[in-house]
Amino acid sequence: xxxxxxxxxxxxxxxVTKEPKLADTFFENVSKSxxxxxxxxxxxxxxxxxxxxxxxxxxxxxxxxAKLDQFLNxxxxxxxxxxxxxxxxxxxxxxxxxxxxxxxxxxxxxALMHEFGDKDRFFDFMSDLLxxxxxxxxxxxxxxxxSATLDxxxxxxxxxxxxxxxxxxxxxxxxxxxRNKHLTEDQKAFLILAGIEKxxxxxxxxxxxxxxxxxxxxxxxxxxxxxxxxxxNDQVENLKSLGSPNSAVIDALTSSGxxxxxxxxxxxxxxxxxxxxxxxxxxxxxxxxxLFWTELCERPDFAIYRRNxxxxxDLFIEHPILGREFENAxxxxxxxxxxxxxxxxxxxxxxxxxEELSIDSAINEITSYEETxxxxxxxxxxxxxxxxxxxxxxxxxxxxAQLKYGFAFTEKVDDVIxxxxxxxxxxxxxxxxxxxxxxxxxxxxxxxxxxxxKEQIFELLVHGHNIPTDSKLKNDCDHFLxxxxxxxxxxxxxxxxxxxxxxxxxxxxxxxx
Amino acid sequence: xxxxxxIVAQRLRDYGNSLDENEGVAEELTSREDAxxxxxxxxxADAYLHGAITIYPTGEKHxxxxxxxxxxxxxxxxxxxADDE
Numbered sequence: 001x002x003x004x005x006x007x008x009x010x011x012x013x014x015x016v017t018k019e020p021k022l023a024d025t026f027f028e029n030v031s032k033s034x035x036x037x038x039x040x041x042x043x044x045x046x047x048x049x050x051x052x053x054x055x056x057x058x059x060x061x062x063x064x065x066a067k068l069d070q071f072l073n074x075x076x077x078x079x080x081x082x083x084x085x086x087x088x089x090x091x092x093x094x095x096x097x098x099x100x101x102x103x104x105x106x107x108x109x110x111a112l113m114h115e116f117g118d119k120d121r122f123f124d125f126m127s128d129l130l131x132x133x134x135x136x137x138x139x140x141x142x143x144x145x146x147s148a149t150l151d152x153x154x155x156x157x158x159x160x161x162x163x164x165x166x167x168x169x170x171x172x173x174x175x176x177x178x179r180n181k182h183l184t185e186d187q188k189a190f191l192i193l194a195g196i197e198k199x200x201x202x203x204x205x206x207x208x209x210x211x212x213x214x215x216x217x218x219x220x221x222x223x224x225x226x227x228x229x230x231x232x233n234d235q236v237e238n239l240k241s242l243g244s245p246n247s248a249v250i251d252a253l254t255s256s257g258x259x260x261x262x263x264x265x266x267x268x269x270x271x272x273x274x275x276x277x278x279x280x281x282x283x284x285x286x287x288x289x290x291l292f293w294t295e296l297c298e299r300p301d302f303a304i305y306r307r308n309x310x311x312x313x314d315l316f317i318e319h320p321i322l323g324r325e326f327e328n329a330x331x332x333x334x335x336x337x338x339x340x341x342x343x344x345x346x347x348x349x350x351x352x353x354x355e356e357l358s359i360d361s362a363i364n365e366i367t368s369y370e371e372t373x374x375x376x377x378x379x380x381x382x383x384x385x386x387x388x389x390x391x392x393x394x395x396x397x398x399x400x401a402q403l404k405y406g407f408a409f410t411e412k413v414d415d416v417i418x419x420x421x422x423x424x425x426x427x428x429x430x431x432x433x434x435x436x437x438x439x440x441x442x443x444x445x446x447x448x449x450x451x452x453x454k455e456q457i458f459e460l461l462v463h464g465h466n467i468p469t470d471s472k473l474k475n476d477c478d479h480f481l482x483x484x485x486x487x488x489x490x491x492x493x494x495x496x497x498x499x500x501x502x503x504x505x506x507x508x509x510x511x512x513x
Numbered sequence: 514x515x516x517x518x519x520i521v522a523q524r525l526r527d528y529g530n531s532l533d534e535n536e537g538v539a540e541e542l543t544s545r546e547d548a549x550x551x552x553x554x555x556x557x558a559d560a561y562l563h564g565a566i567t568i569y570p571t572g573e574k575h576x577x578x579x580x581x582x583x584x585x586x587x588x589x590x591x592x593x594x595a596d597d598e
Contacts (some may be wrong), residue, residue, distance in 0.1 A: 241582060374543060374550035384532035384539065384555075388563050391556025405583025497523040 005041060005059070010273075010403045012044040014256040015249070026249050030220055033241040035230065042217040053384045055080075058088035073203065086110040087417040105129075109140030111239060113148040123154050136167040145176035155187050162196050175199040197367065219281050222260040226444070228285040229347045236349050262456050263287055265448035272456055277474070282460065283476050290350055291444040292483035293317060298437055302486075306343055306353060306434040307331055308427060314341040315343040315351070315434060321508050322482045338475030339483075344436060352437040355430040359396075359414050362421035365429060389420035394425040458494055462501065478503065485509040514543050519579050522558035529555040538590050540553045542583070554579025 007504050016023040024046075030039055031049040039045040040056050047064050050057035053366055057063045058071065064229035071077045078085065085091070085107075091114065097209070100109035105125075112122035121251065122144075129141050145158060145166075155177075162174030169176060174196035183191075215230060218314065229236050229465070254261030255271055259278035261267045273277055282288050296302040296317070305318040309331035316326045317341060325338045331403060334446065335342060345353045366389060368380040376390045392413050395401040400407060436442075461484070464477030485489050485506045487500045516524075532539045542548055558576050560566045568576070 367551075370551055373556060374549050378543065379550060384529055384552075386559070387529050387552065387556040388526075388559025388561075388565060391553060392560045392565050394556075405553065405557060405575055406569035406573070407561075407566040408569070409566055410564055412563070413560075413565040416560070416563045 001289060007041060007214065008043045009216045009218050011253045011256045011258045012042065015252055016044055017219070018256075022246075022249050022252055025246060026218075026221060026390045030217065033243070034238045035220060035242065038214070038220065038230075039215055044102065045217070050365070054082045058084040059089070060098050061089045063088065063090060065090055068396065069405050077504050082107055082110065086114060091116070105138045106140040108470075109144060112138075113144050116147070119151060121270070122148075122158070123151075126154060127157060130161055130164075133275045139168045142168045142176060146179040147182070148180070149179065149182045150177075150187070152187075155183075159190065159194065159196070162194070167491055179184065183206075185418050192477070202497045215281050215284070216258075216277065217237065217255050218258060219260055219285075221246065221253055222258075223285070224248065224265075226285070226287065227349050227440075229349075230285070236346065242267075251475075256432060258289065259460070262453045262460075263291055263444055263449075265445060265450070269450055269452040272460070274459050276463075276467075278465050279460050279473060279477065282457075283464075283473065283480075286348070286350075288442060288457075288476075289339065289341070289445050290442060291323060292487060293479060294350075294436060295447055295489070296483060296487060298484075304351065304434050304436060308432045309333070309334075310426075310428050313343045313427060314340050314346075316340045319486075320496055321512060322479065322507065334376075336472060336475065338472075339477075339479030343432075350437055350440045350442060351434050351473070352439075353432065353434040355427075357418055357422060357425065357430050357433050359417060361429050361431075362414075362417045363396055364395045365421040365425050366390060370394075386420045391414055393417050393421075415433065446484075446487050451491050451493075454484075454491065458497065465501070465503070477495055478505065481506050482509050486513070515577075518561070518568070518576065521577055522561050525576060525580050525583060526562055528580075528587060529559060535590060536573035536586070538586050541586055541589075545571050545576055547582070549580050550575075555583065 012023065012026075012124065015026065019039070027039070027046055030036060031052055035054060036049075037056050039049050040053055040060055043061070045060060045062060047062045050063045051067050054075075055071065058068065068088055071081055071085055089155060093116040096111050096114045096116040099107050102108045102111065109122075109125055111117055112125050114340075116206075116209070126141070129137055130506070149157065150418070158173055158177060162172060162177070163347050165171065166173065166176070174191065177187075177191060177196070178198040192391065193352040200235045220230070220242060223243075224242040227236065227239065228238055254267040257270050257272045259272045259282055261270060262272055263282065272459045284328075293302075293304065296319075297304060301319055302322075303318045305316050305323065305326075307314050307316070311337055312332060314326075314331075314335055316334075317323055322339075322473070326334055326340060329337055334340060343351070343353060345351070366380075367376055370376050370380055371394070373387070373390060373394060376394065380398050381390070392409065396409070396413070397406075397419070449457075458481075460483050461477045463492060465472055465481060467477075480499060481501065481503065482505050484494065486509050490498075495510065499510055517542070532542070542551060556573050557566065557568065557572060558579070561568055561576070566572075
């Protein structure tokens with residue numbers, strides 16, 4: 001569920017209603033796992049599971065009031081958790097009144113901006129802060145700008161100081177206001193007419209949803225079965241904390257139309273609602289990559305391709321048509337191409353990656369093409385450390401120096417150079433490669449899916465293709481439509497539908513079949 | 514009896530390792546005409562201790578000569594400090 005702090009999971013909702021015991025089993029497994037904090041965002045999570053989360057569970061409506069009282073009544077707990085406490089939907093007008101007279105401006109401001117807070121006093125509070133000679137505005141000022149419901153009087157007050165930069169934020173007050181989801185349409189129109197612009201981030205829309213975000217909590221039931229590790233740079237071992245895959249839970253979720261059920265041939269055929277969120281839970285974990293690429297790699301013209309460059313390490317495929325855009329793209333800016341993702345061995349057990357530093361790259365890293373020890377020490381490294389490695393890197397291919405200074409290299413020489421070079425080298429200096437992990441038992445197979453499931457996946461991808469604005473998800477969908485067109489197991493009626501999409505790359509792939 | 518080449522190389526490595534903390538010596542070393550030869554001598558000593566090179570008599574001689582020069586530089590620094598006190 002992208003861009004949402006609290007969401008309802010329709011598949012868990014059905015499970016809770018139809019199979020409460022299975023639902024409890026599921027919540028218990030997640031609660032005991034390393035992913036327990038995910039419970040805090042799902043509206044279906046039960047009180048007993050949230051209670052175990054401590055302050056992370058405070059913003060959930062099912063968090064028990066008695067537990068909230070413990071936070072309110074303990075000065076130490078309150079002090080370390082008040083930001084989370086004010087996100088609790090279970091605070092009462094009495095609670096808010098009590099904190100509206102706090103001496104701590106962050107606490108007082110948080111109480112005043114609350115829906116039960118006194119709007120006139122909140123206006124005075126913000127007005128005083130703006131008029132204050134203090135150079136630093138408290139954190140609550142920033143939070144108020146981007147998260148409070150602003151009446152027109154307060155909105156005008158903030159707009160009048162729109163170019164000021166609060167010390168607790170890197171942008172202006174005007175840019176903060178643009179982040180406020182509670183602005184009315186009139187207020188947004190005013191910002192536009194006043195020439196107050198959003199903070200510039202050209203990629204923010206393009207990557208929508210494919211940054212750090214939430215999967216449906218119910219999807220975790222499938223993750224351990226499919227070997228997907230949610231979260232960046234997480235470890236496969238953490239999946240074990242979810243316990244063994246529970247087939248009864250998975251069957252029940254698939255029966256309610258869970259999109260991941262579409263990928264498992266042995267699961268029964270059930271219609272799935274076509275939505276952005278369903279697509280996200282299939283694409284972001286790279287399930288569709290695995291579904292198509294694993295079998296397409298059996299073709300002689302299709303292979304896994306890993307390419308690194310400045311600040312990126314892209315994983316994609318090589319193919320005369322589907323790989324062309326990536327091949328032609330600037331290496332440091334190609335992650336945006338549909339189907340490409342940043343390689344992370346820890347989170348991709350279905351792939352086997354290797355990284356090697358060639359001896360020539362290591363020598364260049366140490367010497368930076370300088371020709372004397374003086375230049376290397378003074379201009380390249382800026383110190384006199386590792387003089388031995390500098391010396392052998394400098395003379396590695398210099399037979400004249402070996403004769404002049406009376407030495408010969410041993411078989412350890414390259415190891416010493418590589419060890420020193422590795423300590424400071426940028427990741428893009430490595431020669432990288434990846435292939436399908438030969439020890440991975442892939443259970444995702446386009447070939448094995450029923451025509452019904454294939455049709456459903458096609459509909460989901462077309463939904464993504466029709467996203468009106470340019471985005472990473474749309475590009476990914478286009479890539480997988482191309483994979484579908486290439487795959488020999490795509491049934492004729494889908495090939496016909498693919499042709500009707502009239503997408504140039506899909507048509508080119510179809511023509512090449 | 515002269516010190517073994519291992520001991521000579523280790524002493525040279527220790528001097529090399531302390532160059533970054535002794536800016537005065539580093540500056541004096543790099544301003545000398547034979548600075549490149551001295552850095553090569555220190556580099557050879559360090560590479561030898563790493564097991565990355567074997568050295569012939571010419572190489573051993575270069576390392577020993579380098580130690581003499583570098584040691585003199587460091588002792589000069591000690592003398593300067595003593596004079597200051």
